[in-house]
Amino acid sequence: MKKKLLVVMMCGVFLVSMFLGSVWAQGQVTVRWLFETDFGGGWKALIERFEKEHPNIKVEMQEGPSATNIREDMYATSFMAGESTYDMAYADLIWVPKFAAAGWIIPIGDRLTPHDIAQFLPGDIAGGMYQGKLYRIPSQSDAGMLYYRKDILEEAGFEPPITWDELVEQAQKLQNPPNLWGFVWQGNQYEGLICDYLELLWGAGGELLDVEGKVVLDQGTAAVEALQFMYDVIHTYKISPPGVTTYQEEESRHVFHNGQAVFHRNWPYVWTLAQKEDSPIKGKVGITPMVHKQGFQSAATQGGWGWVISKFSKNQEAAWEWIQFATSYESQKTLHFYNGYIPTRHALFADPDILKESPHYPDLWRVQINARTRPQHPQYAQISDILQRNIHAGITGSVKPEEAIKRAAQEIRELLGQ
Amino acid sequence: MRLKKSENCLASEVKGAVFAAPFVAEGGRRKRRFLTDQRFGYLLLLPALCLFGVVIFYPVARNVYLSFQEKSITTGMEAHFTGVKHYLKIMTGDARFRQALGNTVYFTLVSVSIEFLLGLGFALILNSSFRGRNFARASVILPWALPTAVMAMAWRWIYHDIYGVANDILLRLGILKEAVAWLGKVPLAMHAAIFSDAWKTTSFMALMLLAGLQSIPQELYAAASIDGAGSWAKFRYVTLPLLRPVIILALLFRSLQAFAVFDLIWVLTQGGPGGTTETLSVYLYSYTFRYLNLGYGSALSVTIFALSLVIIFVILLFQREEVELG
Numbered sequence: 136m137k138k139k140l141l142v143v144m145m146c147g148v149f150l151v152s153m154f155l156g157s158v159w160a161q162g163q164v165t166v167r168w169l170f171e172t173d174f175g176g177g178w179k180a181l182i183e184r185f186e187k188e189h190p191n192i193k194v195e196m197q198e199g200p201s202a203t204n205i206r207e208d209m210y211a212t213s214f215m216a217g218e219s220t221y222d223m224a225y226a227d228l229i230w231v232p233k234f235a236a237a238g239w240i241i242p243i244g245d246r247l248t249p250h251d252i253a254q255f256l257p258g259d260i261a262g263g264m265y266q267g268k269l270y271r272i273p274s275q276s277d278a279g280m281l282y283y284r285k286d287i288l289e290e291a292g293f294e295p296p297i298t299w300d301e302l303v304e305q306a307q308k309l310q311n312p313p314n315l316w317g318f319v320w321q322g323n324q325y326e327g328l329i330c331d332y333l334e335l336l337w338g339a340g341g342e343l344l345d346v347e348g349k350v351v352l353d354q355g356t357a358a359v360e361a362l363q364f365m366y367d368v369i370h371t372y373k374i375s376p377p378g379v380t381t382y383q384e385e386e387s388r389h390v391f392h393n394g395q396a397v398f399h400r401n402w403p404y405v406w407t408l409a410q411k412e413d414s415p416i417k418g419k420v421g422i423t424p425m426v427h428k429q430g431f432q433s434a435a436t437q438g439g440w441g442w443v444i445s446k447f448s449k450n451q452e453a454a455w456e457w458i459q460f461a462t463s464y465e466s467q468k469t470l471h472f473y474n475g476y477i478p479t480r481h482a483l484f485a486d487p488d489i490l491k492e493s494p495h496y497p498d499l500w501r502v503q504i505n506a507r508t509r510p511q512h513p514q515y516a517q518i519s520d521i522l523q524r525n526i527h528a529g530i531t532g533s534v535k536p537e538e539a540i541k542r543a544a545q546e547i548r549e550l551l552g553q
Numbered sequence: 554m555r556l557k558k559s560e561n562c563l564a565s566e567v568k569g570a571v572f573a574a575p576f577v578a579e580g581g582r583r584k585r586r587f588l589t590d591q592r593f594g595y596l597l598l599l600p601a602l603c604l605f606g607v608v609i610f611y612p613v614a615r616n617v618y619l620s621f622q623e624k625s626i627t628t629g630m631e632a633h634f635t636g637v638k639h640y641l642k643i644m645t646g647d648a649r650f651r652q653a654l655g656n657t658v659y660f661t662l663v664s665v666s667i668e669f670l671l672g673l674g675f676a677l678i679l680n681s682s683f684r685g686r687n688f689a690r691a692s693v694i695l696p697w698a699l700p701t702a703v704m705a706m707a708w709r710w711i712y713h714d715i716y717g718v719a720n721d722i723l724l725r726l727g728i729l730k731e732a733v734a735w736l737g738k739v740p741l742a743m744h745a746a747i748f749s750d751a752w753k754t755t756s757f758m759a760l761m762l763l764a765g766l767q768s769i770p771q772e773l774y775a776a777a778s779i780d781g782a783g784s785w786a787k788f789r790y791v792t793l794p795l796l797r798p799v800i801i802l803a804l805l806f807r808s809l810q811a812f813a814v815f816d817l818i819w820v821l822t823q824g825g826p827g828g829t830t831e832t833l834s835v836y837l838y839s840y841t842f843r844y845l846n847l848g849y850g851s852a853l854s855v856t857i858f859a860l861s862l863v864i865i866f867v868i869l870l871f872q873r874e875e876v877e878l879g
Binding site for chain 2: 204208211215233236237238313322323324325376377378379380381386389390395513514516517520523524525527528529531533534
């Protein structure tokens with residue numbers, strides 16, 4: 136008899152708690168996004184703070200693979216099915232046109248005043264635009280730049296190079312391959328190759344598409360010159376190792392990080408790693424904008440991450456609350472210190488706390504402000520692939536640069552129906 | 554072959570009868586007539602058929618349907634009927650498809666041939682008796698047990714021009730004068746990929762063939778010896794004919810796998826340099842998932858499917874009905 140009573144009581148408690156739980160949960164919404172592992176712990180700190188301030192919103196960070204293209208595919212699969220697993224996406228800027236054209240994300244620019252928008256770096260805002268509308272609030276910036284070995288240049292009495300010719304001249308004098316190479320960059324057939332190539336193309340006054348989206352790659356000589364330069368640093372001047380045509384970011388960084396290269400083109404994360412205690416190049420590194428052709432201007436390829444809201448989300452307002460919070464001055468500062476992110480707000484580049492710990496930030500700001508976005512076309516992935524194949528054929532010497540550019544331009548025109 | 558089939562039938566009939574028995578006992582005659590052994594057999598198949606329909610038949614049919622539609626990012630993911638337009642483009646106007654097809658065929662032919670010859674050699678060695686044979690057999694399977702993506706990542710570093718082991722060894726031995734970018738040169742990259750593939754899957758070939766070798770009765774060799782056959786004659790007239798079914802099966806497995814190779818290429822080169830290692834699967838992945846061109850991607854996958862059927866057909870041509878034991 137006692138046993139029966141106990142069972143009935145337990146059932147009662149269970150039912151009541153279920154009922155209470157559902158009543159309590161009705162007032163609360165959950166917003167979710169997919170991310171890589173939060174190595175620095177900054178996001179967890181932010182979520183905790185946010186949930187304290189907004190007791191009715193629960194924020195869930197799903198930790199997924201660190202390869203960005205795989206996360207892109209996971210988002211795309213979910214959105215293609217029109218389901219609301221992810222209320223928002225932490226999106227690379229090159230996803231924006233694709234997701235917007237597919238109708239998976241909603242424009243959110245009207246929620247901000249022009250004054251709000253002006254607080255962000257222009258390249259990061261531009262990276263969130265599609266057909267004149269803002270779809271993405273930038274959270275983390277990225278731009279390509281030239282790293283150099285301060286100690287080696289100072290010893291030889293060189294100023295950091297500004298033009299292509301200066302880079303080649305200095306590298307040839309300073310290098311001693313295979314122990315010390317002149318210049319390492321990303322030459323594998325992948326998106327990074329296009330980032331590197333566009334910096335050279337823009338730095339020689341060239342363009343891939345004009346403002347109306349017409350292919351202008353093969354007009355003028357800039358495209359061929361930029362490709363010829365890439366070929367020459369490997370095969371003619373021999374300041375880049377032959378294997379640079381297989382390097383992605385990490386392979387090239389290893390060479391620079393181990394003290395085996397004078398110049399290195401890469402993203403901002405290299406700096407943080409170079410300053411670690413056990414780094415062989417700690418305190419010996421400087422940064423400068425990417426070199427350009429004599430008579431033109433430096434350009435950096437804009438990268439970076441930001442927030443978009445899913446069209447299929449049932450909690451768009453809650454997602455917006457979180458996005459506002461996560462991109463605020465204080466939150467970006469937190470993320471900078473925990474995770475080493477480059478902020479997207481001008482003001483943070485002059486923040487006294489950040490300057491104390493990252494004295495290179497004024498230099499970095501000079502790079503960031505010159506950053507340009509890759510063409511914001513929904514078919515960018517395919518355009519980029521055409522470029523990758525032809526540029527890579529050019530730098531590995533299987534096709535002459537003129538021919539490679541001619542083919543690339545023709546194939547892109549065909550794709551876009553021009 | 555025929556014998557096996559009738560055995561199977563027999564087994565299922567016996568099983569059917571056993572399972573059907575309780576129904577028969579309870580329901581009497583009417584039920585018995587309704588639930589014949591044959592019907593009961595189909596009933597047992599039903600769950601498997603449903604599962605097959607959901608996970609295989611429906612996706613394939615949907616894929617074929619999509620291949621006649623225009624559905625991509627440029628149409629805002631809406632589908633319009635376009636007929637055989639995609640197929641026409643694949644057959645006539647798609648240079649990249651032709652390049653990928655050439656790469657894939659080359660990769661398949663060369664890698665499977667190498668794996669077959671090496672695998673046969675390994676299997677013959679492992680089949681003979683020597684000290685430490687069990688250890689050798691176990692260690693042969695190791696490369697095959699590794700996930701391809703992980704193994705490919707390791708090979709990527711092995712081929713690295715500055716820190717790679719490949720260059721280091723060859724430079725020390727004096728075979729190379731200066732470091733080579735294995736994955737960055739045009740004829741080299743494809744062969745580096747084939748080498749990595751052979752490293753991994755030769756063991757699979759060896760295991761299959763070893764299993765085949767062990768099923769050959771020793772008496773046949775004894776008989777061949779009495780007839781005065783040398784070791785080559787034994788290999789030629791006993792081993793090879795009896796191994797034929799296993800060889801065909803192994804070649805079929807490996808060819809289909811090699812023809813669909815994706816992970817190895819994706820990790821090693823992503824199709825570079827200049828698209829010379831791009832295989833059909835890499836191309837298909839790009840179109841469908843990266844460009845979000847579902848219509849054209851479906852047409853590509855149907856085409857690849859058809860090509861795979863051709864491979865199966867060609868390999869099965871070598872199969873003979875029965876092995877004559879003489």
